[in-house]
Amino acid sequence: MSGGKETVIRRFKTKEAVIGIVGLGYVGLPLMLRYNSIGFRVLGIDIDQSKVDKLNSGVSYIEHLASERVAAARESGFEATADFARAAECDALIMCVPTPLNKYREPDLSFVVNTVEALQPYFRPGQIVSLESTTYPGTTEEELLPRITKQGLKVGGDVFLVYSPEREDPGNLDFQTSTIPKVLGGHTPACRDVGVALYEQAIDQVVPVSSTKVAEMTKLLENIHRAVNIGLVNEMKVVADRMGIDIFEVVDAAATKPFGFTPYYPGPGLGGHCIPIDPFYLTWKAREYGLHTRFIELSGEVNQAMPEYVVGKLMDALNDHGKALKGSKVLVLGIAYKKNVDDMRESPSVEIMELIQDKGCQVAYSDPHVPTFPNMREHRFELDSVPLTPDTLATFDAVVLTTDHDRFDYELIRENAAIIVDTRGKYRAQDPKVVKA
Secondary structure (H helix, E strand, C coil), rough: CCCCHHHHHHHCCCCCCCCEEEECCCCCCHHHHHHEEEEEEEEEEEECHHHHHHHHCCCCCCCCCCCHHHHHHHHHCCCECCCHHHHHHEEEECCCCCCCCCCCCCCCCHHHHHHHHHHHHHHCCCEEEECCCCCCCCHHHHHHHHHHCCCCCCCCCCEEEEECCCCCCCCCCCCCCHHHEEEHHHHHHHEEEEEHHHHCCCCCCCCEEHHHHHHHHHHHHHHHHHHHHHHHHHHHHHHHHHCCCCCCHHHHHHCCCCCCCCCCCCCCCCCCCCCCCCCHHHHHHHHCCCCCHHHHHHHHHHHHHHHHHHHHHHHHHHCCCCCCCCCEEEECCCCCCCCCCCCCCHHHHHHHHHHHHCCCCEEEEEECCCCCCCCCCCCCCCECCCCHHHHHHHHHCCCEECCCCCCCCHHHHHHHHHHHEEEECCCCCCCCCCCEE
């Protein structure tokens, strides 16, 4: 097949192209459903055979993406596979793989590198490779480019290389994959043009930028902006609490200003696959240039201290009732990283569970979106979600509200819990059993 730019662009515009999604998680699966829904043949590639088997059976493993949608995609041509050799069938290879931190808080690009190397033998003229995983500026050029050109393919002529960061917000009903603008940078102008042709079929607004580095930095700025502002309001929370002021009332009042203020609310720490991790990608890369990213690192310190702060408030609350944390029974309410989803990535609730268990507390959890504690890379609890009833609530010395799911019955909790440590501002009225944290 010819690898010329115009030929490739035409295949996307006529929907003859085969879309390959590599990594079928919270980013890859919605993207698959979107391309499938507009008439493209989509091939999903994942190293996890259990995911492949579920998808090929028409079953979703992500709560907010209904199995009915996966089953419909299967009926209209979607297929999942763990065989990377089938990447040769694809005109587009969109990589949606994890980019976590290692134990030294440094970027772990092993998923990206291993995926590119697994795909490498199957790159061919006429393909576009797009990386969507959040990473530091320079990754596309430093890690993908040399592996794609190793077999003599010319990037910008035979094959095309772009970086286009994901912007998924699981559980947010105000946006869907198609309505979130898509930033895209190409290694060459021809790469950018092919990338626009790929994504403009599925996304309402594509935002081209001048390079892959600009696109990589754009994603980091978005997430660092959020991390720094959450760090600020978390620090304000501690100060306000010491002064006897409700920070949630303060933020609500400040949010009435129609210009120059964006409300951010405090919590038990940062969760999700982006905000707790991505700022450190830039911090790490900046050292190469002799720079020290003070804002980023300071906000990281503040946000990482929040689980310890919550545990301290819990210990004080138990102490006021004549009890020690050691030997007490504590129920953690909500272990997903944000409300109304089943996404556990980097959830601060899990760190809080570990901290109180390490201090001799008997810990349990309740989460309507996570019936059984999942296998995680760094955390393990052999627990199932506890049903919220008056009788079960009465058996615990305290409950800690860490994720404010809408499906919780907050009045039931208020009436039957002995102590409520509220990290989300759900209980605004003064109540002797509610401790703001």
